[in-house]
Amino acid sequence: MQKRLKTIVTCLLIFAGVQIHAQITIQGFTLTTEANSTKYKLPGKQFYPLYVPSGSEFMDDKWQLGYVILENKDRYDSLRLKFNTYKNEVICLHNRSMSMIELDKNVIKEFGFYSVIDNLMSFQKLQRKDDPEDSHYFKMLYDGKLKIVILYQTIEKKVPAYRDKLGFMRNTSFEMRTDYYLIFPGNDFEKFKLKRTPFLNLFGVKKKEVRKVLRQNQIRLFHERDFIRAIGVIEKELY
Amino acid sequence: MKQLICIITIVTGLLSFRAGAQEQIHLFPDRTFCVSGDTVWFSAVISGNGTDNTNNIIHIQLDDLRSNHITKVSVASDKNSGSGYLLVPDSLSTGIYALKAFSNVQKKNPSAVFFTRLLVVYNRFDENISEFNIPDIDLPEKNSDEGISIAATPHSGKSKTVEVDVNVEKSLRSEALEMIVTARLFDPFADQFTKAIESRPDPSMQNAYMPVRENNGILISGRIVQNQTETPVKNTPVFLSIADTLPYFDYCVSDEQGRFYFYVRNAVGKGDIVIQEVSKQARENRIELLGNYIETEGISTTRQILTLAQNTFASDLVKAAYFSRIYKGYRSLPADSFSISKDFQYPFYGPPTFTFYPELFIDLPNFQEISREILNGVQYREKKDEVSIRLLNRGNRSIFNSEPLKLMDGIPIFDPKLLSKLNTQTIEKIDAVYFKRYFGDISFDGVLAVYSKNPTLGWVESVPELNIFKYTFIQPALTPTLHNQSPQSKNIPDFRTVFYREHRTELADPINFRFERSDIKGDFLIEVIAVCKDKRIVKTRKVIHLD
Structure with a gap:
């Protein structure tokens, strides 16, 4: 009888303990002073990956080391990040609980990956003039009065029917699209392709002057780096 | 010898430069x-x-x-x-x-x-x-x-x-x-x-705590001790909350000496801060703030x-x-005003999944009725004097197993009964987050934030775990x-x-x-x-x- 009573009391005590701690869940690790920081804590929500039979919802499926800068200029380094190009969100791996967190976009100003060749790949949150409510992360190629950015977007595309690895019939595939934008002063976004004529057309009445500047500086527009160089020169000469 | 003199001169120069x-x-x-x-x-x-x-x-x-x-x-x-x-x-x-x-x-x-x-x-x-x-x-x-x-x-x-x-x-x-x-x-x-x-x-001051470069912010520090023995309480989470339209929240884990700190930015004036220890022994311990003085x-x-x-x-x-x-x-100068400017668009719990405005509905006498009639996605149960709340998890389309983070005017509360008596006349709005939320190293199984029409913190004193302090931040x-003014009347x-x-x-x-x-x-x-x-x-x- 006493044994039973003890068991019941123990169970009740455990239950009471669980009750009080239920609101704050700390998964699989002990919360220590390591959690302390004077920075604004990284906020986000649990990320649930999609089942993607073909392609990927991320820019890169592997976790990459990177940094995040918040709107209040607080900076977090050495985070394990993935860029979800389907939702245009940054996913962070919480090292101690191994949970995947979709970081709140309203808090983040910039994030980036440290690549192996020390070439920083940085993404900035930008809002288009025509849609200030909707912000996206753009890869920054050139950041001055004029900006060249890339928007990586993964879309679910209709494809001929196929059987996925689980044996189910599917007719969609996740494919990543790369859109280049030139941002003029005044937050004016213009989409362009890496081709000479469409690029020159973006400058409207200044087209002739741009052409002249490019000729004078012997810039031929073939690769991404040529366009970045061209914008640097155009900005210096004409803006 | 010359070299030695040179080195000594350089080192002395560097040291004096550092001191300078x-x-x-x-x-x-x-x-x-x-x-x-x-x-x-x-x-x-x-x-x-x-x-x-x-x-x-x-x-x-x-x-x-x-x-x-x-x-x-x-x-x-x-x-x-x-x-x-x-x-x-x-x-x-x-x-x-x-x-x-x-x-x-x-x-x-x-x-x-x-x-x-x-x-x-x-x-x-x-x-x-x-x-x-x-x-x-x-x-x-x-x-x-x-x-x-x-x-x-x-x-x-x-x-x-x-x-x-x-x-x-x-x-x-x-x-x-x-x-x-x-x-x-x-x-x-x-x-x-x-x-x-x-x-x-003073030499006794050399063990200074958290020397933060304060930039438009103030470091609040305090410590937790056991009431009876005055022993420091270590490794216990402490929450700081400031009630506001966008509530402020932060947490800290006490160190070996029971000390904790919070760095609050852009807070101007004198305001109420609520600090609580989050543990089963909270009622046995005491929270005290450390004065930020130089000794x-x-x-x-x-x-x-x-x-x-x-x-x-x-x-x-x-x-x-x-x-x-x-x-x-x-003529006393205005010393009791308080404002805290916001760096972010949403509170620490992120954008709410739904915001409910109970006054738009019929009069409902208590929170149980409100949750039944208005708050879809909120499961409120009263059983033998016990109250439990569970939220919908939209992430995996299920119901969370544990209690959500409950906020009353921005202050985290652990006892769901505190919400029981609230009715449609007293509630301004309710924010509900139907996702598992993370804030740094802690997480919550959804968030239910209730904002009253008259947000006074009088109720805080009835909850023993909550400690309210009047704190002076940056002077307005x-x-x-x-x-430079001569008297107005001769x-x-x-x-x-x-x-x-x-x-x-x-x-x-x-x-x-x-x-x-x-x-x-x-x-x-x-x-x-x-x-x-x-x-x-x-x-x-x-x-x-x-x-």
């Missing part, structure tokens, strides 16, 4: 004396930090000469220069007190230097002030520095107007960044103590009897303060309205002791001004302080003796 690069704060109060209950205005300049402006909070404390703390304010400086005011407590005894300025990072530096300014306080109820404990240190009369000359011409006859011309040498004019000009009553006793006293931190060694004193002139001046000043209150009443920026006597105070950053124009003396008889003093680009302080003062 130490941050120092110079404090310039507008007076050297006051009557208890007065407001002392001050300017403060940070020097020795080069172009680093990342530490812009200056703390100014008023101590007695034994280094017992009396009051303190914190001001935000702009380009290393700040100003503010300090309310001298009404009940403060007659004596000499010390004004000390410091920044939080200086607390970690055992070789930091603080410049103490002395302030003579006459208690407004003291009828006969005849002696003082004065600092037992050599305080020579401050000689005027070169580069500034002052010419003052009092108008003849009954006029109390004084014309002042300040001549600043060209070389100094080009070097000076800003100038502080003051004209005030001369106190034959207090003006012996105008020189700043250099003091060093320096006390100043030894010796007794001095006032001369007749000094005694007369003190008596006149106390009488003037008495009559000033009769004629003008007591105010301009001294009493300076029928009301004028008892000002500071006649003119100006902070100039535009130094190209010649400095000439006029001011009106008050009805308090006595000599007056004009002081010009120039802060140079190299943070050198050039100071000149002139006492005008009147017949």
